[in-house]
Amino acid sequence: MRVRVVLDMSELINNLTPAQSNAVKNTDKQQRHISPWLRAIISTLVIIGIWQSIVDIFAMPSFILPAPLAVFERLIERHEVLFKHTLVTAQEIVFGLLLGLFMGLFFALQMLLFKPIKHWLLPLLIASQAIPVFAIAPVLMLWLGYGMASKIVMAALIIFFPVTTCCYDGLRNTPTGYLDLAKTMGATKWQLLRHIQLPASLPTLASGIRVAVVIAPIGAVAGEWVGSSAGLGYLMLQANARMMIDEMFAALLILSALSILLYFVTDKVLKKLIPWEG
Amino acid sequence: MSSSPQVILAPTNSKDTIAVNITITNGYLRYHDSIDPVLSQLNMTMPAKQWTCILGRSGCGKTSLLRYLAGLLDQQVTWSGEYAINANQQVLADLNNQIAYMAQQDLLLPWLSVLDNVTLSSKFGGKMSKSASKVTSQASTNKALTLLAKVGLADNAQHFPQQLSGGMRQRVALARTLMQDKPVVLMDEPFSALDAVTRYRLQDLACELLADKTVVLITHDPQEAIRLADQIYIMQGTPASAENLSVPTSATPRQFDAECAQLQQQIMSCLAKEYRDESEDEDEDEGESGVGYE
Numbered sequence: 001m002r003v004r005v006v007l008d009m010s011e012l013i014n015n016l017t018p019a020q021s022n023a024v025k026n027t028d029k030q031q032r033h034i035s036p037w038l039r040a041i042i043s044t045l046v047i048i049g050i051w052q053s054i055v056d057i058f059a060m061p062s063f064i065l066p067a068p069l070a071v072f073e074r075l076i077e078r079h080e081v082l083f084k085h086t087l088v089t090a091q092e093i094v095f096g097l098l099l100g101l102f103m104g105l106f107f108a109l110q111m112l113l114f115k116p117i118k119h120w121l122l123p124l125l126i127a128s129q130a131i132p133v134f135a136i137a138p139v140l141m142l143w144l145g146y147g148m149a150s151k152i153v154m155a156a157l158i159i160f161f162p163v164t165t166c167c168y169d170g171l172r173n174t175p176t177g178y179l180d181l182a183k184t185m186g187a188t189k190w191q192l193l194r195h196i197q198l199p200a201s202l203p204t205l206a207s208g209i210r211v212a213v214v215i216a217p218i219g220a221v222a223g224e225w226v227g228s229s230a231g232l233g234y235l236m237l238q239a240n241a242r243m244m245i246d247e248m249f250a251a252l253l254i255l256s257a258l259s260i261l262l263y264f265v266t267d268k269v270l271k272k273l274i275p276w277e278g
Numbered sequence: 279m280s281s282s283p284q285v286i287l288a289p290t291n292s293k294d295t296i297a298v299n300i301t302i303t304n305g306y307l308r309y310h311d312s313i314d315p316v317l318s319q320l321n322m323t324m325p326a327k328q329w330t331c332i333l334g335r336s337g338c339g340k341t342s343l344l345r346y347l348a349g350l351l352d353q354q355v356t357w358s359g360e361y362a363i364n365a366n367q368q369v370l371a372d373l374n375n376q377i378a379y380m381a382q383q384d385l386l387l388p389w390l391s392v393l394d395n396v397t398l399s400s401k402f403g404g405k406m407s408k409s410a411s412k413v414t415s416q417a418s419t420n421k422a423l424t425l426l427a428k429v430g431l432a433d434n435a436q437h438f439p440q441q442l443s444g445g446m447r448q449r450v451a452l453a454r455t456l457m458q459d460k461p462v463v464l465m466d467e468p469f470s471a472l473d474a475v476t477r478y479r480l481q482d483l484a485c486e487l488l489a490d491k492t493v494v495l496i497t498h499d500p501q502e503a504i505r506l507a508d509q510i511y512i513m514q515g516t517p518a519s520a521e522n523l524s525v526p527t528s529a530t531p532r533q534f535d536a537e538c539a540q541l542q543q544q545i546m547s548c549l550a551k552e553y554r555d556e557s558e559d560e561d562e563d564e565g566e567s568g569v570g571y572e
Contacts, residue, residue: 177385200389
């Protein structure tokens with residue numbers, strides 16, 4: 001009898017251990033937690049340090065790799081021009097994101113609601129991702145002109161696939177229990193979609209959106225390279241042609257900062273909207 | 279077909295008078311994608327306003343039976359045999375709109391607050407919700423708050439499910455079930471994931487609050503069945519049929535006494551019989567469909 005009690009106790013301890021170790025890990029994490037701003041500053045400083053030392057050690061000429069300071073000077077000196085072009089690219093990215101999200105959601109819903117359509121749409125979907133954006137860019141220029149529209153469509157096209165697949169997967173993999181529960185409550189097909197399937201797919205959709213936010217700038221800038229009269233991509237191309245490598249780097253810096261900012265803002269918003277996500 | 283009797287049943291204020299009893303005679307159930315039936319020669323009575331507990335080993339078809347009763351398998355199975363539902367002398371064709379379903383997982387929707395989870399059924403259409411929509415949403419909120427107070431969670435109405443413990447979540451699920459206010463409650467091991475004391479308390483609570491419902495409870499725990507059942511069925515065999523065991527006449531939830539111990543012995547030997555001739559091939563159909571979601 002005593003032996004059994006001891007066994008039970010050890011079982012109890014075994015059961016508790018994961019929770020306890022988790023708790024320990026959590027407090028560890030909290031203690032080691034560094035403010036994200038501090039982290040950003042540290043990593044920026046490290047990168048600038050490496051950059052500067054490469055320039056110094058290898059004695060890079062400024063038309064191959066300009067020193068960080070020269071780029072910052074250029075950044076301040078030309079801030080008006082840079083800002084104007086940043087605004088254009090930012091708009092292209094944001095509108096491209098919205099268009100791509102809308103299209104992805106729409107297609108995913110079509111595939112969910114009308115099963116046979118899926119087999120027809122799938123090749124189209126894959127083609128949209130398999131053809132390099134550079135290959136269709138000239139065609140889009142031809143059809144939509146040199147303005148913003150062609151870049152928006154480019155950005156939308158490049159995020160279309162991840163958004164659609166994530167959204168479709170999210171909609172398709174609703175936990176069966178939720179569906180059963182709603183069905184026993186007498187939910188119709190539309191009510192299931194509206195109250196169960198759509199909200200349940202949000203965490204999966206969110207990971208699609210996170211991917212989309214990072215790759216959408218590729219579409220926009222690639223579009224600007226192929227043909228445009230404004231935007232950071234256009235500016236970089238011009239600067240490169242005129243051997244203004246520091247200005248090109250300035251544009252590059254802004255573009256990365258823009259992407260990082262966009263990602264973190266999106267991440268913050270998504271976490272706020274979907275607090276139950278893992 | 280089934281709509282006309284339901285209209286008669288619609289007045290919800292007279293819920294105490296709706297008493298549904300279910301009789302299954304010579305029931306047979308087979309999934310469309312399988313050759314072998316899951317259930318056959320099934321005879322069962324689920325009397326009105328009583329707790330019917332169904333025991334049986336995993337995969338024997340208990341969950342299939344419950345899901346069939348819940349109307350969740352209509353597209354997937356062939357059913358034959360007599361299946362009679364009596365509600366206040368009315369004969370119903372099926373249990374649509376008459377049941378509330380409670381599963382092993384609490385199935386609380388993480389994007390809704392506790393209160394919204396409890397009132398979830400008001401979002402969904404059908405005949406009952408039309409009559410429910412006459413009642414203002416304020417009234418249904420009040421009712422939900424009363425029910426939450428009954429299960430001891432009045433202070434947690436605005437919380438989200440992920441902020442609650444497992445026991446609290448299952449109590450919210452109980453409140454949601456009560457909110458639906460259906461004459462039949464189908465429960466698939468609703469207490470099995472809880473620790474012993476929480477389970478005990480929740481059994482008492484459910485027993486008190488579901489006293490006027492026809493309850494069908496699937497469980498793996500003989501003690502749970504003995505505490506709560508007005509009658510016990512043991513499902514066994516491939517395909518499965520059901521065997522009725524007599525239960526002490528004392529009021530539920532029962533204190534464990536000698537009679538209960540004897541019944542437990544009987545249940546255990548009944549269940550063990552099934553394991554002894556296990557050499558037969560496994561039943562693949564149910565596949566723990568009640569457990570494997572998450």
